[in-house]
Amino acid sequence: MTVNPTHTALWPAPHASGAVAATVHVPGSKSVTNRALVLAALAHEPGWLRRPLRSRDTLLMAAALRAMGVGIEETVSSSSAAGQDGSGEAWRVIPSGLRGPATVDVGNAGTVMRFLPPVAALADGPIRFDGDPRSYERPLHGVIDALRALGARIDDSSLGSPGALPLTVHGGGALEGGRVEIDASSSSQFVSALLLSGPRFNQGVEVRHVGSALPSMPHIRMTVAMLRAVGAQVDTPEAGGEPNVWRVTPGALLGRDLTVEPDLSNAQPFLAAALITGGRVTVPDWPARTTQPGDALRRIFTEMGGSCELTEQGLTFTGSGSVHGIDVDLSEVGELTPGIAAVAALADSPSTLRGVAHLRLHETDRLAALTKEINELGGDVTETADGLHIRPRPLHGGVFHTYDDHRMATAGAIIGLAVPGVQIENVETTAKTLPDFPELWAGMLGN
Numbered sequence: 182m183t184v185n186p187t188h189t190a191l192w193p194a195p196h197a198s199g200a201v202a203a204t205v206h207v208p209g210s211k212s213v214t215n216r217a218l219v220l221a222a223l224a225h226e227p228g229w230l231r232r233p234l235r236s237r238d239t240l241l242m243a244a245a246l247r248a249m250g251v252g253i254e255e256t257v258s259s260s261s262a263a264g265q266d267g268s269g270e271a272w273r274v275i276p277s278g279l280r281g282p283a284t285v286d287v288g289n290a291g292t293v294m295r296f297l298p299p300v301a302a303l304a305d306g307p308i309r310f311d312g313d314p315r316s317y318e319r320p321l322h323g324v325i326d327a328l329r330a331l332g333a334r335i336d337d338s339s340l341g342s343p344g345a346l347p348l349t350v351h352g353g354g355a356l357e358g359g360r361v362e363i364d365a366s367s368s369s370q371f372v373s374a375l376l377l378s379g380p381r382f383n384q385g386v387e388v389r390h391v392g393s394a395l396p397s398m399p400h401i402r403m404t405v406a407m408l409r410a411v412g413a414q415v416d417t418p419e420a421g422g423e424p425n426v427w428r429v430t431p432g433a434l435l436g437r438d439l440t441v442e443p444d445l446s447n448a449q450p451f452l453a454a455a456l457i458t459g460g461r462v463t464v465p466d467w468p469a470r471t472t473q474p475g476d477a478l479r480r481i482f483t484e485m486g487g488s489c490e491l492t493e494q495g496l497t498f499t500g501s502g503s504v505h506g507i508d509v510d511l512s513e514v515g516e517l518t519p520g521i522a523a524v525a526a527l528a529d530s531p532s533t534l535r536g537v538a539h540l541r542l543h544e545t546d547r548l549a550a551l552t553k554e555i556n557e558l559g560g561d562v563t564e565t566a567d568g569l570h571i572r573p574r575p576l577h578g579g580v581f582h583t584y585d586d587h588r589m590a591t592a593g594a595i596i597g598l599a600v601p602g603v604q605i606e607n608v609e610t611t612a613k614t615l616p617d618f619p620e621l622w623a624g625m626l627g628n
């Protein structure tokens with residue numbers, strides 16, 4: 182958890198003078214966009230991706246696939262889905278024989294660093310993976326060890342530790358696949374990564390998770406649902422299978438026409454704004470059914486004070502004027518933790534956030550970063566073995582450091598709405614998944 186020395190500009194977080202009342206169009210889901218890109222690249226026919234998220238993580242994914250030979254064309258849709266905000270724009274994905282040599286910049290994108298080594302194992306030629314310094318520290322061994330067990334040749338001897346970036350996958354044009362055991366307790370993305378490419382392995386794949394509890398189960402369900410939507414056969418624990426075992430049958434994937442849902446986790450700061458100002462925010466196109474973990478915000482923020490209604494206009498969240506603390510297990514929805522911690526710091530009673538020890542290995546050590554930054558504004562947060570205790574205190578202004586973590590920046594903005602004088606260091610880091618965050622935030626406030 183180091184302060185980024187290259188970003189010293191401070192963004193004065195806007196303070197809300199009253200209840201917010203706004204409709205906020207939230208861009209597409211990172212998790213859906215990057216899965217859809219991988220599946221479309223592995224398909225046997227072209228496909229469409231409408232309203233894809235265009236952010237650092239998804240542009241890195243698209244660039245990496247292009248480097249391996251996949252065609253990804255920008256198009257402007259003529260369909261009625263095309264909105265004035267450009268939301269109808271689409272990517273047409275044209276699969277082709279995957280090939281190296283190629284270099285993949287993973288940035289600090291968990292989805293890119295974990296989903297693409299299995300794709301690279303299917304390519305013909307060497308694919309070199311590198312990324313931001315933090316990417317060297319984030320767990321990857323589950324994917325790398327599994328790929329080796331399934332027949333891949335990977336050279337991780339250059340710089341870093343075994344099973345970590347930077348490394349080279351020497352793709353052989355095909356991968357045998359089969360049965361593999363992994364410990365995915367540090368990231369659900371290990372499971373998702375192997376399942377996404379599984380239909381293209383000669384024997385498909387059977388993934389057995391053998392460690393302690395798996396985090397982020399909705400994200401694994403998202404992977405399974407998206408695989409099935411492109412024609413893959415997947416057996417899951419939920420469907421009466423063995424616990425912690427997923428099986429993907431080998432087979433061709435269809436090219437589909439998919440419209441990406443808004444990113445419900447990125448809707449969080451806007452809903453939080455309604456909650457803490459006693460206002461009202463509507464997010465259009467909120468899906469009635471979804472595998473996105475952000476859908477849990479309806480329940481969590483309602484428990485923290487407020488109410489929500491899903492109508493044809495979207496999801497409207499209305500604050501009650503009070504914000505309550507919460508005792509909650511966030512293991513399924515870890516990426517919501519920074520925003521919930523920010524709201525909890527402004528509540529009328531203490532909170533306990535549990536089940537998120539693995540956040541220490543996210544974009545930054547999120548538990549340490551939230552504790553330090555909220556406490557430096559006068560808060561009283563302590564780390565537990567698997568989460569945070571947050572006792573609300575009157576907060577004051579100051580600099581909120583973000584450690585290159587988009588969700589730290591949006592957490593700081595939430596606090597800034599209620600606390601005058603908060604300045605966010607490197608708000609540009611929101612570009613990882615929400616490049617327009619400062620503009621959307623200002624627009625919500627009517628600025």
Ligand SMILES: O=C(O)C1=C[C@@H](OP(=O)(O)O)[C@@H](O)[C@H](O)C1
Pocket residue numbers: 211212213291292367368369370373396397400515516539
């Ligand atoms: O598969 C995905 O799209 C994600 C899975 C989760 O990762 P972890 O299981 O590593 O927490 C989540 O936190 C991340 O933001 C996105």
Ligand SMILES: C=C(OP(=O)(O)O)C(=O)O
Pocket residue numbers: 289290291292516543544588614
């Ligand atoms: C953990 C996150 O991202 P990543 O996909 O890089 O793991 C996140 O977006 O909160």
